[in-house]
Amino acid sequence: MLHILRLSIPNVYLLTGERAILIDAGGPRDVLRILEFLKELGIEKGKLSLILCTHGHWDHAGGATQLKAATGAPIAVHRADADKVRRGDNGILKPANLAGYFVLPLLNLGYPAFEPDVLIDDEIDLSSYGVAARIVFTPGHTLGSVSVLSADGAKIVGDLLMGGWLGGWLFPTWPGLHYAADDLDQIYASVRKVLALGPNVIHPGRGTVVRVLLPRVEGPTAFPAPQPDLRQRARGTGTILVVDDEPMVRKFLRHFLKACGFTVMEAEDGVVAVEYLTDPTKEVRAILLDLTMPRMDGLEALRKIRRDRPDVPILIMSGFSEPETSGRFAGLNASGFLQKPFTTAQLTEYLRFLLPADS
Ligand SMILES: [Zn+2]
Secondary structure, eight states: OEEEEEOSSOEEEEEESSSEEEEOOOOGGGHHHHHHHHHHTTOOTTTEEEEEOSSSSHHHHTTHHHHHHHHOOOEEEEGGGHHHHHHTSOOOOOBSSHHHHHHHHHHOOOOOOOOOSEEEOSOEEGGGGTSSEEEEEOOSSSTTOEEEEETTSEEEEETTOEEEETTTTEEEEEEEOOSBOSOHHHHHHHHHHHHTTSSOEEEESSSSOBOOOSSOOSSSOOSSOOOHHHHHHTOOOSEEEEEOSOHHHHHHHHHHHHHTTOEEEEESSHHHHHHHHTSTTOOOSEEEEESOOSSSOHHHHHHHHHHHOSSSOEEEEESSOHHHHHGGGTTSOOOEEEESSOOHHHHHHHHHHHOGGGO
16 A cells, blocks of 8 residues: 655655555655654554665655664665765756756755665565565666556656646646756656556656656557557658657657658747748648747747748647637637647547648
8 A cells, every 4th residue: 555745845655565665765854754654654663674765866865864773674776876875965966957957956965875775776576575566667867766666556756757847837737857857868768668567647756646647658668669550650751840848748759750750850949940930941741839838839839830831730739628729729720739648649640630641
């Protein structure tokens, strides 16, 4: 059974069975609250079989030394994050997005260093620790980040994802990137890996439970190849311009469209897209246009693009539903609307509709 303790910054999870494992140790100042949480749940000394740090950051490993002293439980960390915990610092935090530049300096604190008792290399079956779950290697946020998949389908992903975008400010029901990312490519691959592991109830290291994930895959699909039948159905050539401020969405689309045979150009907002399209030598067969973007949003971009490119198919993508948004597009001749999160199958059907000559 999964118990959740929401602390001021991170979430801490307790997974119980015959025994119990603590997933993440909070920061040094969270220790008393975590010990109370264990006591409330009747976890006495000896019943806690493991303190698992999903990664070596201050707010996930910072309380581990004191918790081990109090409970006697060994501490597990992935081998690739062992240096962080041996030093008791985060290492260099790389911002994943603009918000990261502002937030990360506040999170970059040291903590009591420790030598891990268990070094994780890849997967560990946790049944020997008395819980029906396993540890899955999901690097990216740090090079040694891991997640836990319980037998009943809960996924505790540490800082692989964070509830909401821009710290939950936008799209609170959407999963977003944490402020820090050591390797965005790895994060993306790890998200795909987690998604492929069955039903998706995701418990992030910050924010609330996330039930839906952006462009989801149908069934277990190994990153990076899209399903061959979809790739075949969406097969086409020429350039598709993807306009979206979210790097993960652009990356997902680039990856899928390239696999389908298209050339992909990317723009991070409307300004970049409009500028690109004013050059008449740039041939574009279709445009996938996000609605909510900084600087110039999709609505304004659509209006401007239509002056130069009256005929190119433009597919609007948005987290808002079509009825909420379609009124705003009246008269602007958008070619279709795709509500986020969408699947590769839905995207395929739209591509066939927009570019019938290829199918
Ligand atoms: Zn972290």
